[in-house]
Amino acid sequence: MKWGAAVIVVAILTGLGIMPFYVSNYVVTFTLQIFMWIALAESWNLISGLTGYVSFGHVAFFGTGAYTAAILITKLGWHWLPASLVGSVTAAILALIIGYPCLRLKGPYFAISMLGLNEVVRALVSYFDRLTGGGSGITLSPMNTILPLYYAMGGVALAGLVITYWTITSRFGLRLLSIRENEVAAEAMGIPTAALKLYAFLISAALPGIVGGFYARYVSHIEPLGTFPLITTITMIVMCLFGGRGTIFGPVLGATLLSLFQEWAWSRFLYFHEAIFGAIIVLVILLMPRGILGVLQQRFRLPRVV
Amino acid sequence: MTIHFTGTMLLQGIVSGLLSGGVYAMIALGMALIFGVMRVINVAHGTLLMLGGYVTYWLFALYGMNPFLSLLISFPLLFVVGLLLQRFFVSRVVGAPELSSLILTFGLSIFITNVAVMSWTSDYRSVEFLTGSFLLGPIAISKPRLVTFGFALLITVAAFVFLNKTKTGKAIRATSQHRELAQVCGINVRRIDLITFGLASALAGAGGSLISVMYSIFPEMGRGYVFKSFLVIVLGGAGNYPGAFLGGLLLGVVEGLTSLLLTAQLSEVIAYVLLVLVLLIRPTGLLGGRT
Amino acid sequence: MPSDLILEVRGVSKRFGGVTAVQNCSLAVEPGKIVALVGPNGSGKTTLFNLITGVERLDEGEIYFKGDRIDHLPPHKIARRGIGRTFQLIRVFPELTALENLLVVARQDWEPAYRRALELLTFVKLDQLRGEFAGNLSYGQQRLLEFARVLMIDPDLVLLDEPAAGINRSLLNDLLNAIRDLRAGGKTVLIVEHDMKVVMDLSEKIFVLDHGEKLTEGTPETVLKDERVLEAYFGR
Numbered sequence: 001m002k003w004g005a006a007v008i009v010v011a012i013l014t015g016l017g018i019m020p021f022y023v024s025n026y027v028v029t030f031t032l033q034i035f036m037w038i039a040l041a042e043s044w045n046l047i048s049g050l051t052g053y054v055s056f057g058h059v060a061f062f063g064t065g066a067y068t069a070a071i072l073i074t075k076l077g078w079h080w081l082p083a084s085l086v087g088s089v090t091a092a093i094l095a096l097i098i099g100y101p102c103l104r105l106k107g108p109y110f111a112i113s114m115l116g117l118n119e120v121v122r123a124l125v126s127y128f129d130r131l132t133g134g135g136s137g138i139t140l141s142p143m144n145t146i147l148p149l150y151y152a153m154g155g156v157a158l159a160g161l162v163i164t165y166w167t168i169t170s171r172f173g174l175r176l177l178s179i180r181e182n183e184v185a186a187e188a189m190g191i192p193t194a195a196l197k198l199y200a201f202l203i204s205a206a207l208p209g210i211v212g213g214f215y216a217r218y219v220s221h222i223e224p225l226g227t228f229p230l231i232t233t234i235t236m237i238v239m240c241l242f243g244g245r246g247t248i249f250g251p252v253l254g255a256t257l258l259s260l261f262q263e264w265a266w267s268r269f270l271y272f273h274e275a276i277f278g279a280i281i282v283l284v285i286l287l288m289p290r291g292i293l294g295v296l297q298q299r300f301r302l303p304r305v306v
Numbered sequence: 307m308t309i310h311f312t313g314t315m316l317l318q319g320i321v322s323g324l325l326s327g328g329v330y331a332m333i334a335l336g337m338a339l340i341f342g343v344m345r346v347i348n349v350a351h352g353t354l355l356m357l358g359g360y361v362t363y364w365l366f367a368l369y370g371m372n373p374f375l376s377l378l379i380s381f382p383l384l385f386v387v388g389l390l391l392q393r394f395f396v397s398r399v400v401g402a403p404e405l406s407s408l409i410l411t412f413g414l415s416i417f418i419t420n421v422a423v424m425s426w427t428s429d430y431r432s433v434e435f436l437t438g439s440f441l442l443g444p445i446a447i448s449k450p451r452l453v454t455f456g457f458a459l460l461i462t463v464a465a466f467v468f469l470n471k472t473k474t475g476k477a478i479r480a481t482s483q484h485r486e487l488a489q490v491c492g493i494n495v496r497r498i499d500l501i502t503f504g505l506a507s508a509l510a511g512a513g514g515s516l517i518s519v520m521y522s523i524f525p526e527m528g529r530g531y532v533f534k535s536f537l538v539i540v541l542g543g544a545g546n547y548p549g550a551f552l553g554g555l556l557l558g559v560v561e562g563l564t565s566l567l568l569t570a571q572l573s574e575v576i577a578y579v580l581l582v583l584v585l586l587i588r589p590t591g592l593l594g595g596r597t
Numbered sequence: 598m599p600s601d602l603i604l605e606v607r608g609v610s611k612r613f614g615g616v617t618a619v620q621n622c623s624l625a626v627e628p629g630k631i632v633a634l635v636g637p638n639g640s641g642k643t644t645l646f647n648l649i650t651g652v653e654r655l656d657e658g659e660i661y662f663k664g665d666r667i668d669h670l671p672p673h674k675i676a677r678r679g680i681g682r683t684f685q686l687i688r689v690f691p692e693l694t695a696l697e698n699l700l701v702v703a704r705q706d707w708e709p710a711y712r713r714a715l716e717l718l719t720f721v722k723l724d725q726l727r728g729e730f731a732g733n734l735s736y737g738q739q740r741l742l743e744f745a746r747v748l749m750i751d752p753d754l755v756l757l758d759e760p761a762a763g764i765n766r767s768l769l770n771d772l773l774n775a776i777r778d779l780r781a782g783g784k785t786v787l788i789v790e791h792d793m794k795v796v797m798d799l800s801e802k803i804f805v806l807d808h809g810e811k812l813t814e815g816t817p818e819t820v821l822k823d824e825r826v827l828e829a830y831f832g833r
Contacts, residue, residue, distance in 0.1 A: 185684065191702065
């Protein structure tokens with residue numbers, strides 16, 4: 001059983017690895033975006049899916065990473081790869097500053113405080129315009145080929161999956177789940193919930209930080225409105241919920257399916273897909289709160305590694 | 307860069323702030339009621355506000371109706387919308403983990419907001435009805451702000467009278483203090499949930515109508531108000547309805563002063579920092595309430 | 598302050614808004630005993646548990662565990678010092694399996710934790726259901742799971758909040774024996790219970806609370822003859 005799974009994994013990875021040489025640029029770009037959403041949905045899963053603390057402002061970490069990388073690239077001439085890694089560090093620092101006080105709050109208070117975070121970071125970015133270019137943003141020199149980005153983004157998506165796998169199969173992950181299930185009981189049994197929540201939060205912020213950095217390199221021009229949009233948070237959330245919150249592959253499933261849907265819907269009408277995401281969120285919460293994989297997991301008693 | 311602050315400027319900031327605060331208070335009262343009775347955080351509250359604003363706008367643009375008169379329409383209309391939302395969606399997550407209601411109302415707000423964008427476009431619209439200001443001593447008082455404050459005050463006072471003097475109102479307060487006990491006393495909490503959500507939506511809608519007189523409206527306008535309403539509830543203390551009113555005024559004043567002393571952008575940051583501070587230091591609110 | 602008492606509650610008060618849940622309450626518990634906390638509904642028993650375990654912060658007074666002051670500590674630190682509790686309204690982890698409910702609180706490495714968890718599950722007769730999600734278990738089974746869970750952290754002082762509620766007679770005997778085994782193992786048990794038969798059966802000492810204050814304390818026989826206790830429970 002384990003060997004079979006390993007073979008499948010290697011096959012998929014190899015396939016994705018050699019794919020860019022056989023398909024059109026459009027497919028490569030599209031897959032790159034799916035990688036991005038996988039990484040983002042998995043990172044949201046790490047905090048919200050596992051601990052149940054809903055982070056409504058998660059795109060703030062994405063934007064922080066994007067801006068950090070963009071500033072390092074344009075002002076200091078860094079290469080985009082290390083710049084993005086630093087982006088993850090600044091995102092994690094932001095998470096530490098915000099998470100330390102806010103995670104002490106009970107669930108709904110935390111969620112609302114996160115709702116405001118995004119607006120605040122965006123306001124700060126606009127305010128310090130000498131560093132960040134304010135409303136006009138930062139422009140990077142264009143790239144010749146997106147191939148390196150493809151592999152980089154794929155790498156982050158893979159890293160997100162691996163981190164989630166390690167977490168869920170570890171005692172750390174089990175304890176995070178106990179926070180979601182019943183935080184009062186978890187604390188009464190000696191589980192240091194505040195510290196654990198913070199670790200999960202830091203990791204869940206570092207990933208979007210790198211993704212943001214790659215994104216900045218990819219689009220070559222970032223400005224506050226486009227880098228901190230609510231739709232990014234919404235998409236992260238709906239992909240994770242739809243696919244299966246708290247599972248390892250749920251966000252992958254959600255990211256893939258909904259990216260395909262989004263691509264199809266985009267040509268129809270610009271705001272249509274956002275409305276549908278809203279409707280999907282409502283329907284998932286009412287009918288299928290654990291998401292597709294979550295439901296399957298319950299039904300067929302699948303192991304937690306799903 | 308030095309700025310000289312005169313007492314007049316500060317007073318101006320405070321007065322303007324108080325006037326806006328009245329509207330905040332009314333809107334926040336709605337959200338406080340929903341949270342108190344159902345323990346649901348209505349992220350869609352801002353969306354309901356937006357709908358109220360558009361009702362007023364369209365009545366004004368198409369029929370030339372006096373926006374303050376349109377309150378007679380937006381209030382009951384949003385009451386019904388609230389009833390429907392509660393009946394078909396929110397009722398299913400009352401009692402579920404608070405997470406579910408958060409995400410549910412979040413999803414509803416996204417859906418409704420985008421339907422609004424698809425129907426009415428993202429363009430800013432304004433209701434040019436009342437403009438200008440007059441001088442009261444050294445202070446300039448904006449006419450639209452004063453009148454909207456008056457209406458907000460009127461509606462809020464009426465709401466408090468309803469909550470304190472009528473049977474249903476008292477039942478609402480009882481349910482928000484102790485849901486199980488209220489049930490045991492024979493109160494039909496499902497009916498109370500419906501009425502509360504309807505009333506809260508009506509208050510939000512009225513807020514939207516009043517706001518449309520002062521500022522431009524657009525489909526995404528509700529988002530900032532959800533956060534601010536929540537801040538007001540936290541300031542006043544959950545379950546403390548008069549506290550929510552005072553909290554609204556306080557927020558208005560803080561905002562007025564910060565946009566005077568700093569830029570408007572930073573006033574959002576200040577509001578945020580204020581929220582986090584209050585939540586950490588006095589989670590029961592500045593005026594005391596339940597956690 | 599050195600003391601041979603395992604738990605000392607001194608002059609503790611807790612108010613919620615206008616309601617005083619606990620008023621100037623003082624208790625002293627000797628190690629290795631089974632002690633019961635009784636009183637009519639609303640007398641502050643669960644609040645007292647919450648204060649001891651750090652879930653609520655007290656307004657006045659002090660709480661000492663093994664001679665150290667604990668009332669300002671967060672719940673998980675108190676638990677780590679050796680106080681474990683069960684809850685009046687069951688708090689299992691519903692989407693974790695029965696086995697995972699025990700593994701998650703364990704402090705040892707995986708291997709010994711796994712063995713201990715299986716031991717405890719067998720002890721409460723839930724080992725067949727170890728892979729079942731805790732949320733799917735029956736009420737009585739969940740109560741037993743919570744009991745096994747608190748044993749998993751091997752506390753020196755065990756607080757049981759109405760452990761007999763909703764348990765059928767046959768399981769109840771097993772539970773009572775389990776509690777006696779705890780004492781035999783050197784643990785101290787503080788139990789809140791309404792079922793007076795259980796209280797009489799098990800406890801060596803009883804504290805009676807009424808309206809948040811300690812009414813009286815003593816052995817089961819003396820307490821139940823006390824007129825004030827009768828009045829508190831049955832009125833005049």
